[in-house]
Amino acid sequence: MTLTKKEQSLLKDLQNEEKVCAEKYHKAAECACDPKLQQIFTKLEQAERNHYDTVTQMLSGTVPQMQTQGKAQNQKGKQPAAQDLKSKVSRAEKKSDAYLLADVLATEKFVSGVYNTAVFEFNDPQARDVLAAIQQQEQQHGKEIADYMSANGMYC
Ligand SMILES: [Fe+2]
Ligand SMILES: [Fe+2]
Structure with missing residues (x-):
């Protein structure tokens, strides 16, 4: 695939966003x-590293094969119940965790938007599919x- x-420039932005996400x-x-x-x-750090690798591959002109969608679907199947997510830490620790969560949630929302823009700008249908699949995964992270x-x- 030859890139315009x-x-x-969109892929470079995404590459940078994914690096920041993983960090x-x-x-x-x-x-x-x-x-x-x-x-x-x-777990999410690893997912962002995979996104980084995919975007890096696209920057070099190769569109990766789409196994991503299946993976995303599998993840949906094994979502934990609300009780299993209950935190047992102190109030102060919970407050500190809540801050981290709000921060990464805002980041996921932003990155999902950047992928949406990229999907609209790309010509290659396979590239669009890959970008849309990653966007769906970002929504799943959120x-x-x-x-x-x-x-x-x-959550309020
Ligand atoms: Fe990502
Ligand atoms: Fe994400």
């Missing part, structure tokens, strides 16, 4: 008080974060 200047989740996992939340953040927040009375 605009497509190239953010890495830090959040270190800072989180609830061990369950640490696990969630670590859902996981929001679910944890509402299970712990942090």
Whole structure:
């Protein structure tokens, strides 16, 4: 696939966003008080690293094969129940975790929007599919974060 200047510039933005996302989740996992939340953040860090690799591959002109959609669907199947997401940490620790969660949720919302813009700008149908699949995964990340927040009375 030959990229236009605009497509190239969008992919570079996305590459940078994914790097920031992975770093953010890495830090959040270190800072989180609830061990369950640490696990969630670590899992999402890995997902952002995969996105980074996909975008990097696209920047080099290759559109990766789409197994992403199936994976996203599988993740939907094993979503934990609200009770299993209940945090057992102190009030102060919960407050600190809530801050981390609000921050990553805002980031997911923003990045999802950047993917949406990219889908509209790309010509190659396969590239559009890959970008749309990643956007769907970002929405799924947002859902996981929001679910944890509402299970712990942090979502208003
Ligand atoms: Fe991502
Ligand atoms: Fe994400």
